[in-house]
Every structure is written in C-alpha cells, then in structure tokens.
Amino acid sequence: MTRSGMKLLALQILVGVCAIAFWHIGSQVPIGGTYLLPEFFFSTPLDVGQRIIKLFVTGTIWKHLWITLTETALAFAIGAAGGIAVGFWFARKPLLAAIFDPYVKMINALPRVVLAPIFMLWLGLGIWSKVALGVTLVFFIVFFNVYQGVKEVSPAILANARLIGMNERQLFRHVYWPSALSWVFSSLHTSVGFALVGAVVGEYLGSAAGLGYLIHQAEGVFDTTGVFAGMFILSAFVLIMDWAVTRIENRLLVWRPQSTAGQP
Amino acid sequence: MAVPMPTADAAGRTGGAVALTDISIDFAIGGHATYKAVAPTSLAVAEGEFVAIVGPTGCGKSTLLNVAAGLLKPTTGRVEIFGEPLTGLNLKAGYLFQQDGLMPWKSALDNVAITLEIRGAPRAEAEAAALAWLTTVGLAKFGDRYPHQLSGGQRKRVGLAQVLIREPKILLMDEPFGPLDAQTRQIMGTLLLDLWAVDRKAVLFVTHDLEEAIALSDRVVIMSAGPEASIIGDYPIDLPRPRDAADIRLHPRFHALHKAIWAQLKAEVIKTYDSGRV
Known part of the structure; x- marks a missing residue:
C-alpha cells in the first residue's frame, strides 16, 4: 500500500472511531440529565459488539448468512439470465419492443415490496419467494442495460464488422454480445445490490431464516441491540460482496479504459 | 474542366474497379420532403488507381463512398465493381472509417x-x-x-x-486520418503509399484536405457544395512516384497543382460558407 493509501485508510478508520465514540457517549453519558441517544432506542456500541461476537461464536449467524447469500445468488443468476435473453430479443426486434413497451414500464414502475405478499402466497415462506422478489429487481436493471448495450453499439464498429465480412451470428458473438455484456458488468454493483435488497426485504416480510429474518425477530421484541447487530453484519456482508464484484469486474473488463486506469 | 465519363463496353458494362454511373442520392427528411444530397453524377476508379475526392463540408463525399461500399443504395444510377453490378455489401472492398471501427x-x-x-x-x-x-x-x-x-x-x-x-481489391477510405495531428497524418500518408505501392489496389480516398489529396493520389476530383452536389472537377496528379507524403509538398509541381485545384475548390467552400452551413 502506498503512503497516500495508508493515510486514506487511517482517515477512514478515524471516521468510524469518531462515530462509535459519539454513539457511546450519547448512550452512556447524560448531558443535562438526558441521554442524547437513549439506550432503549439506540442500544450501545459495546452491547452490539458483544452480540455480534456471540452470534459468530455460537455459530447461529452462519445459517442465516448462507440462506441470504443463496437467495441473493439465485436472484441475481435468474434475473440476469432473463434480462439478457429478453434484452437481446427486444433490441433485435424493435416491433416487439414497441408492443411491450408500456407493459415493461408499468411493471418496472411498480414498487416491488407490494409483490412480496403475492410471491409468498404463490411460492411459500421458503427461499423461492425471496428469490422471486430479487429477480423482479435484477431483471429490469439487466434488461435495460442489455437493451441499451445492443442498441448503442457504435455504428462505426458495426459497419466495420459487416464490411470485414461478419454474418449475423458472428456479429452477435463478436459485437453485440461483448457490447451488451460490458453494460451488464457496468451495472453489476447495482444489480447484485438489488438482488440482496430483494432477499432481505423478502425475509423481513415473512420467513424462517436469513439476515432479514434475524433483524425482524429482534425488532419484534424491541431488541434494539439485535437490530443493530443484524444491520452491521448486513453492511459488512454487502461490503465483502461489493469487493468480490469489483474483483470480477476488473478481471473481465480489462479492455475498458476506466476499469484499468487507477488500478495498482 | 470536363468530367470524363466511364466508357461502356459492348455489353453496356463499364470497366475499372469502381464505376458509379449517374448516381443520385435523396434522403427523406420527415414527411414527404426529401433532401437531394447528390445530383446525378458519375465517377470511375480504374484498377490500380488512387483517386481522392475533395469537397466542402457536407457535400456528400462520404455518401458517395458509402454507395461504393454498398452501405447505401443510391436513389438512381448504377454501381459496378469490376464490371459486375453491386448487390448488397461490397465485400471486394476494404473500408477504413474516420471514426474508430476497432x-x-x-x-x-x-x-x-x-x-x-x-x-x-x-x-x-x-x-x-x-x-x-x-x-x-x-x-x-x-x-x-x-x-x-x-x-x-x-x-x-x-x-x-x-x-x-x-x-481487398479496392480500398475505400473516409477521411481516415482526419482525427490525427498534422505530423502523424503525413507519416500515415507515407505508410499508406508504401503499402499501396506493393500491389496497387484501386483506392477511393475521401478527404477535406486538398494537400493530403494531392500528395497521395493519381487523380483529385472536386465535389461541388451540396445540396445536389456533383463532381465538377477532375485533375490528374502527375507527381513522380514513389512519394513521401511530407516531402512531396515541397515539389514545385505540387504548388502549381495546388494553386489550380484550390481556385475551383475555394469557390465551393465559400458557397457552403455563405449558405450558413459552416
């Protein structure tokens, strides 16, 4: 790590330390007879830390993490596959796209949370209702990106590819597919994030396992410490996933100027 | 300056690598209105000939090139490649675009x-x-x-x-070195001439840079300002080969040619300017 990198990391840690210190003082030290952050509503950093450690030491957390990860992965895989297939299909068949346009917009405009009860009714309280919720979120992100990616292939590249003699199948493989894929990857952070949102919201609204379930259970008994512990684990989980996505992105998009510039 | 017409053989076919005969191109511009980009005009490139098209901005030089490449179907007229009517894309031709095609x-x-x-x-x-x-x-x-x-x-x-x-038997180039700086352009010009000298393909080279056109080609044709642009001048370039795209500009004959062609080109450029399109 470089000197400036070290400095940045130190400052980032400092912000975290300050926030926790503020939280600790607010919940433990009365100012003018009142607590700024009453323990009942905000818990305390120490309690939350202890709860997180307990969750990991007793091993109860792993099952929940695994369930949430499975739901996220399935939602992303199914949503992305569907989005890519339909995106390509619509982009190559403008009439089809025009016919379905209002319906696509209608479904996309719908807040997905309202679909959760329906999915639970259809698919039960197991993982598939959560996967379905995630799919409805991921599908549209990927779909719009692929559609755009195929439509916005540079006319010069397309004309050039045709003139060096590519047929439709070769154009698909060497021009449309890589172009669409680059758009999918550029939205990878968003779509993976939404897959997780779908999973957690689904769990929150009704399930027997997962991080969303954990948070909801704690909330149900006014266990603020449990809610905060769940939130911190969820945040850490998102950070790790985001890091993994960045790694994959940098590997697959070496040809893109922005993904190689500024990399060590 | 008379424009030489492609000569037809007994079967009505014109010889040469590229023969555009009485080509006109209209573009629909919404409703029933059309924009007559190119008026009936003819252009032939013989085998092994390096022809440059020069004209003011927006005169339809690239449009004409796209017709030769088969990317655009002319409204009227015939396109023949090595004596055969062109249907679909011209796969005998290599096309170098102004923008990046990579x-x-x-x-x-x-x-x-x-x-x-x-x-x-x-x-x-x-x-x-x-x-x-x-x-x-x-x-x-x-x-x-x-x-x-x-x-x-x-x-x-x-x-x-x-x-x-x-x-490819034919090389079509649409302001290929347009985005490059002046020195790089000359280096690329020399590289192009060296590569061309190996097997002398028929070249149709579109540029707005008259000096580049003279330095590279065997013939410079001038297109008039649009709309209804057409080829209004045809100048053989009798500079010695092999050439260096930079050094040839110092040749006395280069100046004489430049002066003669510029006189005609300038009038067209001013027309475009006066029409408010620049």
Missing part, C-alpha cells in the same frame, strides 16, 4: 486476426498472419494492447492492418 473489447492482434477467423481460418494461422500485418504497419510489439491503450495513429495502423489482411 472492437474495443479485443486486443490489437485479435482485432486484426478476427478478419481471417470469421472466414474459417484456424486460430493459429490467423494469429500468425495478424502478427505479420501488425509488423508491417510497425506495431509488432503492440499486439496485446487494447484500442484504448493505443494512440490515435496506432489505432489507425491497426485499422489498416485489419482491412488489408484480407487483401
């Missing part, structure tokens, strides 16, 4: 090799040929670079290799 997701080597691979050449063979062509254009060491890692001039060289590797 696939950004492929390395320089892959961008060149793909031309052979899509024709069914084995990967190893295509790669070897691509490397040979990259060497010819002076980029032997840059095969694994992606287009964004290359300079504008280097990308043009890769583009040249990509087009030339399948040995």
Whole structure:
C-alpha cells in the first residue's frame, strides 16, 4: 500500500472511531440529565459488539448468512439470465419492443415490496419467494442495460464488422454480445445490490431464516441491540460482496479504459 | 474542366474497379420532403488507381463512398465493381472509417486476426498472419494492447492492418486520418503509399484536405457544395512516384497543382460558407 493509501485508510478508520465514540457517549453519558441517544432506542456500541461476537461464536449467524447469500445468488443468476435473453430479443426486434413497451414500464414502475405478499402466497415462506422478489429487481436493471448495450453499439464498429465480412451470428458473438455484456458488468454493483435488497426485504416480510429474518425477530421484541447487530453484519456482508464484484469486474473488463486506469 | 465519363463496353458494362454511373442520392427528411444530397453524377476508379475526392463540408463525399461500399443504395444510377453490378455489401472492398471501427473489447492482434477467423481460418494461422500485418504497419510489439491503450495513429495502423489482411481489391477510405495531428497524418500518408505501392489496389480516398489529396493520389476530383452536389472537377496528379507524403509538398509541381485545384475548390467552400452551413 502506498503512503497516500495508508493515510486514506487511517482517515477512514478515524471516521468510524469518531462515530462509535459519539454513539457511546450519547448512550452512556447524560448531558443535562438526558441521554442524547437513549439506550432503549439506540442500544450501545459495546452491547452490539458483544452480540455480534456471540452470534459468530455460537455459530447461529452462519445459517442465516448462507440462506441470504443463496437467495441473493439465485436472484441475481435468474434475473440476469432473463434480462439478457429478453434484452437481446427486444433490441433485435424493435416491433416487439414497441408492443411491450408500456407493459415493461408499468411493471418496472411498480414498487416491488407490494409483490412480496403475492410471491409468498404463490411460492411459500421458503427461499423461492425471496428469490422471486430479487429477480423482479435484477431483471429490469439487466434488461435495460442489455437493451441499451445492443442498441448503442457504435455504428462505426458495426459497419466495420459487416464490411470485414461478419454474418449475423458472428456479429452477435463478436459485437453485440461483448457490447451488451460490458453494460451488464457496468451495472453489476447495482444489480447484485438489488438482488440482496430483494432477499432481505423478502425475509423481513415473512420467513424462517436469513439476515432479514434475524433483524425482524429482534425488532419484534424491541431488541434494539439485535437490530443493530443484524444491520452491521448486513453492511459488512454487502461490503465483502461489493469487493468480490469489483474483483470480477476488473478481471473481465480489462479492455475498458476506466476499469484499468487507477488500478495498482 | 470536363468530367470524363466511364466508357461502356459492348455489353453496356463499364470497366475499372469502381464505376458509379449517374448516381443520385435523396434522403427523406420527415414527411414527404426529401433532401437531394447528390445530383446525378458519375465517377470511375480504374484498377490500380488512387483517386481522392475533395469537397466542402457536407457535400456528400462520404455518401458517395458509402454507395461504393454498398452501405447505401443510391436513389438512381448504377454501381459496378469490376464490371459486375453491386448487390448488397461490397465485400471486394476494404473500408477504413474516420471514426474508430476497432472492437474495443479485443486486443490489437485479435482485432486484426478476427478478419481471417470469421472466414474459417484456424486460430493459429490467423494469429500468425495478424502478427505479420501488425509488423508491417510497425506495431509488432503492440499486439496485446487494447484500442484504448493505443494512440490515435496506432489505432489507425491497426485499422489498416485489419482491412488489408484480407487483401481487398479496392480500398475505400473516409477521411481516415482526419482525427490525427498534422505530423502523424503525413507519416500515415507515407505508410499508406508504401503499402499501396506493393500491389496497387484501386483506392477511393475521401478527404477535406486538398494537400493530403494531392500528395497521395493519381487523380483529385472536386465535389461541388451540396445540396445536389456533383463532381465538377477532375485533375490528374502527375507527381513522380514513389512519394513521401511530407516531402512531396515541397515539389514545385505540387504548388502549381495546388494553386489550380484550390481556385475551383475555394469557390465551393465559400458557397457552403455563405449558405450558413459552416
């Protein structure tokens, strides 16, 4: 790590330390007879830390993490596959796209949370209702990106590819597919994030396992410490996933100027 | 200045590599209105001839080139390639665009090799040929670079290799060196002339730069300002070959030619300017 990198990391840690210190003082030290952050509503950093450690030491957390990860992965895989297939299909068949346009917009405009009860009714309280919720979120992100990616292939590249003699199948493989894929990857952070949102919201609204379930259970008994512990684990989980996505992105998009510039 | 018409043989076919006969091009501009971009005009390129088209901005030079490439169907007129009427894309021609036509997701080597691979050449063979062509254009060491890692001039060289590797009989170039700086343009011009000297393809070279046109070509044709643009001048360039695209500009004959052609071109450029389109 470089000197400036070290400095940045130190400052980032400092912000975290300050926030926790503020939280600790607010919940433990009365100012003018009142607590700024009453323990009942905000818990305390120490309690939350202890709860997180307990969750990991007793091993109860792993099952929940695994369930949430499975739901996220399935939602992303199914949503992305569907989005890519339909995106390509619509982009190559403008009439089809025009016919379905209002319906696509209608479904996309719908807040997905309202679909959760329906999915639970259809698919039960197991993982598939959560996967379905995630799919409805991921599908549209990927779909719009692929559609755009195929439509916005540079006319010069397309004309050039045709003139060096590519047929439709070769154009698909060497021009449309890589172009669409680059758009999918550029939205990878968003779509993976939404897959997780779908999973957690689904769990929150009704399930027997997962991080969303954990948070909801704690909330149900006014266990603020449990809610905060769940939130911190969820945040850490998102950070790790985001890091993994960045790694994959940098590997697959070496040809893109922005993904190689500024990399060590 | 009389414009020589392509001469037809007994079967009504015109000879040469490219023969555009009485081509006119209209564009629909919404509703029933049409924009007459090119008025009926004719242009022929003989085998082994290097022809440059020069004209003011927006006169339809590129449009004419797109017709020769088969990317655009003319409203009226005939397009013949080596005496055969053109249907669909002109696959006998290699086309070098002003914008980058390279696939950004492929390395320089892959961008060149793909031309052979899509024709069914084995990967190893295509790669070897691509490397040979990259060497010819002076980029032997840059095969694994992606287009964004290359300079504008280097990308043009890769583009040249990509087009030339399948040995087209005709080379169509649409302001290929337009985005490059003046020095790089001259270097690329000399490279183009050296490559061209090997097998003398028929070249149709569109440019707005009269000096570049004279330095490179055997014939310079002038297009009038649009709408209804047509070819209004045809000047043989009798400068000695082989040429260096930079040094030839110091030749006394170059100045005489430039003066004669500029007199006509200037009038067209001013017309375009006065019409408020520049």
